[in-house]
Amino acid sequence: MSGKAWTGLGIIAVTALMLFAAIDKPMVSEMQGAAGARELVCLDCHRRPNVNTNEGVATSRAFCFSCHATPESSTRNLDDRNISLQVEAASFQNSPHRFVACVQCHTDVARSPHRTDMGAQCRDCHTVHGEGTASAPHLRVDCQACHFTHEAVMQDGDTDRIRLAAIDGAGEMPPLTGRVDHALQDTTDPETCRRCHHDQNAVGAPAAVLPAKSLLCVACHPASWSLNHPLFMLAALALLVGLLLMVRFWFVGSVKGEDESLHQKIGLTSEAVWNTLFSRKVLIVLKTLLLDIFLQRRILKESVQRWSMHALIFVAIVVRFLLSVFTGVLFSLNPDGDLALALIDKNHPFTAFFYDLSGLMILLGIAWAAVQRFVVKPPHVLTEIKDNIALGLIGLLVVLGFVAAGARIAMTGIAPEVAVHSFIGYPLSRLMDLLPLDWRIVYPWLWYAHAVVGLAFIASLPYGKLKHVINVPLTYLLEEVDGTDKSKRV
Amino acid sequence: MQEHHPSETSVIRFSVLHRFLHLVVMVGFTGLAATGLSLAFSASWPARAFMWLMGGSAGAAWVHRACAVITYATVVIHGLWFLYYKWVLRGRLTGPHSILPSLKDLKDLRHNVGYFLGTRPQAPQFDKFSYMEKIDYWAVFIGMNTMGITGLLLWFPEFFTLWLPGFFINLAQVLHFYEALLAIVIKFFIHIGMAHLRPAVYPADMSIFTGRATAAHSGSNPSMKPEQ
Incomplete structure (x- = not known):
């Protein structure tokens, strides 16, 4: 047989193998329809940009922003409330996180159905504070409660944790699950602590900011x-x-x-x-x-x-x-x-x-x-x-x-x-x-x-x-x- | 003081402070060398084995910095000791008991080389510290400062590049590595050779640990009175 014939046979064989492999596995749509029992992790199949480079971070974030940049495309109905999941791109510009991809903190969102159980994972990169900066009682305070510029905080009845809250029309404070400004608070300013440490706080904090226990x-x-x-x-x-x-x-x-x-x-x-x-x-x-x-x-x-x-x-x-x-x-x-x-x-x-x-x-x-x-x-x-x-x-x-x-x-x-x-x-x-x-x-x-x-x-x-x-x-x-x-x- | 001496001729050569600081430097320097070399030659098997023992590069980095802090602390204490020696004890920094280099060191060097070559019949009578010991001492004293400065640049690059151009970090990296190799070679070969393998004290000069030496062993002039 000539060389061309061998090449043709090779192509046919490879195609057959690929077809066999494809048939052997159910299509994505079939799986979703089948049960909904097993969730799909996008990055199991799709290539993830290298988020250790600035280009990769920009690519990865651009994908998230294709929906989360506008209120129209990112409003969801949660607990009978319309919640905007819009993220302001501008809030990253001066933040230390400007070279970090969304999925580096929101580690569980790249999946279908598209939702998060864990929120942002600060402690994948950062450690908790010791006695020096914010002592032990702050172990039950979410990082965002102090480090985001958003001011409203509440004690979550379910988890007992202190977290960011939203103030709705009735003046009530439901947990904040929607759009958050990602700009970070300057925590070197002691006034930040007054968010909780004031007379009328609802999170069980002392009314004064106490110094850290010393040597x-x-x-x-x-x-x-x-x-x-x-x-x-x-x-x-x-x-x-x-x-x-x-x-x-x-x-x-x-x-x-x-x-x-x-x-x-x-x-x-x-x-x-x-x-x-x-x-x-x-x-x-x-x-x-x-x-x-x-x-x-x-x-x-x-x-x-x-x-x-x-x-x-x-x-x-x-x-x-x-x-x-x-x-x-x-x-x-x-x-x-x-x-x-x-x-x-x-x-x-x-x-x-x-x-x-x-x-x-x-x-x-x-x-x-x-x-x-x-x-x-x-x-x-x-x-x-x-x-x-x-x-x-x-x-x-x-x-x-x-x-x-x-x-x-x-x-x-x-x-x-x-x-x-x-x-x-x-x-x-x-x-x-x-x-x-x-x-x-x-x-x-x-x-x-x-x-x-x-x-x-x-x-x-x-x-x-x-x-x-x-x-x-x-x-x-x-x-x-x-x-x-x-x-x-x- | 004489009645506490184990033997008649021994004198106190190093105070407890200096003995203690030497122990600290021994431990700190060895720790620095072991962790630093493991990073510089990380592909070699001894480095990999050591890193495994240290719990990975993060553990080794922590040990390296802890050793650096205590080693540099001894340099600071030695600096303070000079002030104390000069202003409180009223010692002469240019006197025969001083570790500072003097003209006599050059003469001793010339004399000693002559003795090695057989042109001089006798070895020179050194002051309290011979030129060899002075080289040992100042090599560490100055070396620890260069290592300290370049090390700080590598430890806090964000801070230093606020007011230094970025290539200083690369410079610091190069200097830190070569100065480290130089220091390690000098300490583990020249220092140990010159301090311990001299015929007068072979196999080891224990005076830096016991604090005492006979006048003959220390190589210093027997007629020199102990410092008050």
């Missing part, structure tokens, strides 16, 4: 790595000065025979520390840290009752501190991880339960100590004014914390099945609901009261009774490493 709050709460309010800076300064004075005091006396030069004293001390850490003595340090400092063996030897009382306060604070630091580090490393999201969410069952339980432990320990001090009065308890201040500070701090938590739950109206994991905060919120107070207005005051007492607690660490938090472990370590005779203890 100092990490003693008990997941916090931001910043000091963004004068109160925090003041407390940090007081803490720093106190610590410096404390260290200065340690070096007043003579160090290993050196009386004069501070430089030499610090040199000799650091030399001793270095030689301890890089020798077998480090085992003594570790042992002391575990037994005497973390498990508080020495207090246990004094009396089981004193150990239990002190451990209630100490263990709870240490565990809160460790979990808060862990949360902060984890969130910095991987803000999208399930664990980090659960730990910064005050309403997550574990987080709510853990912080309520540890708060209760501290409160019980304080109450126990107060009873010892003022009612039982055993001979070894010498009450000084310093002790009362320390006990009062911590007690007040925890009480205010619980009251603020109750007010937050009452104010935000979290569903009981979620809120109940905060087993102190939730019952408290039920009781507080009975009071004729507007918690949106009271909550900021409670928050500041808790913050001020908390800052007083942190700032007083190097001054009053709480100095023992630093001094006692240090003394234990020095005694164990240097082998000081324990009978010499004061």
Whole structure:
């Protein structure tokens, strides 16, 4: 056979194969008619422009705009209301999203029937805010509620989320499903927060914009790595000065025979520390840290009752501190991880339960100590004014914390099945609901009261009774490493 | 201070601060080199294995930046130390205890080369730091600044191109890569060779870890009094 004949046969064979393949698969129209059960994803068959290039983005968007550019072609009837799904092309012009294709955010719309279940997927590219920018209560706020220029917001009864709303003719606020200006709000302007944070808001937000929890709050709460309010800076300064004075005091006396030069004293001390850490003595340090400092063996030897009382306060604070630091580090490393999201969410069952339980432990320990001090009065308890201040500070701090938590739950109206994991905060919120107070207005005051007492607690660490938090472990370590005779203890 | 010394002739050569900073640089620099080389030679199998361990390029990038921050922090602390040395301790930056280069280093170099070639009968008596140690020190000190500046350009290109032309990013990329190779080769071959493989201290000079050295081992003049 000639070459031409072979070519002809080849063409026939390929055509036959293609026909066979086409016949084997039902036509698109047949499928739609068949059930409507299986939806069709356009991009399964159709080529998608490369949206990583500006040309691809323009091509892809032009396809969407062929309908969504005009009200006539994009009005739909939803829940007996005519809703325009028009998107203003102009609103992209100055937005950071001007080089992003529609389908990169609206990931589930390229299908038939043409509708969305998920809305825009901001978090495919962006992470949620940590404590620094918009703290945990904002986890239930849609990104668009703050970041779009549209002003009306509402609490969606079905999902409990805060989302954009439309204001219809009757003055009611149905969820906004229609046309949205895609221009973005300048969120560096604090006035943006006033969209929710005003007296009459309907979304359960406090009436004031509260600062983010600062670095100092990490003693008990997941916090931001910043000091963004004068109160925090003041407390940090007081803490720093106190610590410096404390260290200065340690070096007043003579160090290993050196009386004069501070430089030499610090040199000799650091030399001793270095030689301890890089020798077998480090085992003594570790042992002391575990037994005497973390498990508080020495207090246990004094009396089981004193150990239990002190451990209630100490263990709870240490565990809160460790979990808060862990949360902060984890969130910095991987803000999208399930664990980090659960730990910064005050309403997550574990987080709510853990912080309520540890708060209760501290409160019980304080109450126990107060009873010892003022009612039982055993001979070894010498009450000084310093002790009362320390006990009062911590007690007040925890009480205010619980009251603020109750007010937050009452104010935000979290569903009981979620809120109940905060087993102190939730019952408290039920009781507080009975009071004729507007918690949106009271909550900021409670928050500041808790913050001020908390800052007083942190700032007083190097001054009053709480100095023992630093001094006692240090003394234990020095005694164990240097082998000081324990009978010499004061 | 003498009574704390393990042996009569040993002197404190590095303070605890300097020992600690050296440890930090060791860890930070190694981390930078491992993550940086894995990016630069990403097709090679050791790089792929390392990236897999780091959880992909994003994890490695994070480690690289964290190491960069702590390594550069040591440069800043060393800079502050100079001020402290000069203004608080009243030390002489041009004195024999100083790490700053001096004319004597050139003479020592000439003397030492003569000793290697057999034209001089004895090795030179260095001050506290020999010219080799000074080269080691300043190579890192200056190198970390170039790496820091070019690294910042690559870390925040949007910010820097607000006021620099775009080709500075390309320049930074090239400089960052070649300076990195240079630093890695110098640190892992020249520095380790000059510090540890000298006959006087072979197999290792532990003074940067223990802080102590005998006068003979450190190569410095035995008649030189320890600094107060």
